Amino acid sequence: MTPRPLQSRQTGSLSGTVRVPGDKSISHRALMFGALAIGETVIHGLLTGEDVLNTAAAMRALGATITRDDHGVWRVRGVGVGGLVEASQVLDMGNSGTAARLMMGLVATHPITTFFTGDASLTKRPMARVTTPLEQMGASFVSRSGGRLPLVIIGTENPVPITYRLPVASAQVKSAILLAGLNTPGVTTVIEAEPTRDHSELMLAHFGATVKTERIEGGALAVSVTGEPEITGKTVNVPADPSSAAFLTVAALIRPGSDVTLTDVGMNPRRTGLYDTLIEMGADITFLNRREQAGEPVADLRVRSSELTGVTVPPERAPSMIDEYPILSVAAACANGTTRMLGLAELRVKESDRLAMVADGLAACGVAVEAGPDSLTVHGAGVPPGGATVATAMDHRIAMSFLVLGMASSQPVAVDDSEFIETSFPGFVELMNELGARISAPEA
Structure with a gap:
């Protein structure tokens, strides 16, 4: 370039x-959650920057149908929670750490193998903070040192719900775990000492998932998602x-x-x-x-x-x-x-x-x-x-x-x-x- x-x-x-x-964070999530929903999700105001377009391409590769009309309205026909299919190509997440980390959570609890890469900047960024909890849920990874991209995720057929305390405040890591928890039986919980962005929690609730946030001992927040819900397509105004x-x-x-x-x-x-x-x-x-x-x-x-x-x-x-x-x-x-x-x-x-x-x-x-x-x-x-x-x-x-x-x-x-x-x-x-x-x- x-x-x-x-x-x-x-x-x-x-x-x-x-x-x-x-909003870039909400745009990524609207495409991902729409891909996991039953029925059609209609998105107005989606960011059309390269990062989000890479997310759209990745969700298509994983089985969702995504189109954009002449008026800039996006429509996503999802496959349902647990319905993602194995991509036939490497998923290139470009420059986006948000997309890469959230997508890793999505596929980790599906019995599929997924390859990820990114641009020269993204391949330098640490992914071990995401792979560590996802390994506890049953996924396997092969990557460069520090969990850096390119990497391959071997998703688990029998995911296990976890309770995970974030060592560093990160909405991306929190979201990756919650998204992995969607296709995991039982309740998956993330504990954060400091509140981070809650776009995932708000949008999951908007799509019909059961999400709970409560203050626990010591002032931390426990954010939980109940696995294997049937979420339905919604309208999202970004x-x-x-x-x-x-x-x-x-x-x-x-x-x-x-x-x-x-x-x-x-x-x-x-x-x-x-x-x-x-x-x-x-x-x-x-x-x-x-x-x-x-x-x-x-x-x-x-x-x-x-x-x-x-x-x-x-x-x-x-x-x-x-x-x-x-x-x-x-x-x-x-x-x-x-x-x-x-x-x-x-x-x-x-x-x-x-x-x-x-x-x-x-x-x-x-x-x-x-x-x-x-x-x-x-x-x-x-x-x-x-x-x-x-x-x-x-x-x-x-x-x-x-x-x-x-x-x-x-x-x-x-x-x-x-x-x-x-x-x-x-x-x-x-x-x-x-x-x-x-x-x-x-x-x-």
Whole structure:
């Protein structure tokens, strides 16, 4: 794949009303759960980035019928819980850790053999955190060291329900175990010390599965699914992705005179840590027209430029904003004072070592920053110098974050490759420029 560098230059105010693409986490799940349902699932607003299209292709290979009409409505005719068939080809999950880990849970309790691979970034990411509990349920794996892709899963004919305590807060691991539990007799339970995204639980309940969440001794949450349900096809309206909306939100906050409205944004309380933090920093964000879609809270966001002040972000907030720390770091660089972000160890095993990538990129752009093993401290000074080309390591969130930084910097900021933005936010550059940004190919 040929690198596609981009450059962002300081702009004036941003204005307009836009809808960012559909939520990636919910889009993956809508396709997967629809494939396990009896009857037809109709999906509106599905994200059509490469990651989600890879999930659609994988579910077709496993037996589901998936189509998209001329109006962008997707229809999934499922095979029922336990009805997945053995794929005749390797399932390529591209850049998506979510898709890979959830799919591994889906097939682990089916008596089929499934081969997984991914792109150069995904094959570096740890999968042992998923294979360990799935092995306890009866599946077998052959993989590279650390459970890394490519790997093969030999699903079990006689799955065993487990109770598993997550060693690290991870919605992906939790979801993989719950999805494996769907085709397992009895009750499968995941215990999490800190609440993580609950999209799987909400959507499973929407499709008719029995899901229970309760507080247990020590304050942990026990999330259980009753196996072998008959779930039925549903209509799913995918909200706009709050992680994608985050880039436009921060861009509007740091450009004087900006006034931007983002419609239909998912406001699941386990995804809104960034917005809570920005408001603590002084952000002018108004939540309008609050409502619910397929069990998920949704709102329109009006964002106006604001003077931001540095804050300390507590470690317990990390699960609700783990993907948003790169763009929060941009807001911190444009704020007055110091922002300290704690509990960030998980960032080191994302699409890249995001903690190191953010720190290196900010330093290259003249921002004072210190990175610890699980922390990041950014000393904001209003207008960053910029003037650097930032390495992205095939990470879409790093690329988008530094393009936003360039909109506020004294000198342009370039990224060495933007190709992978399409995996999660198709049309990002066009949408930003529609609001008033100046993102283009670097000047010769």
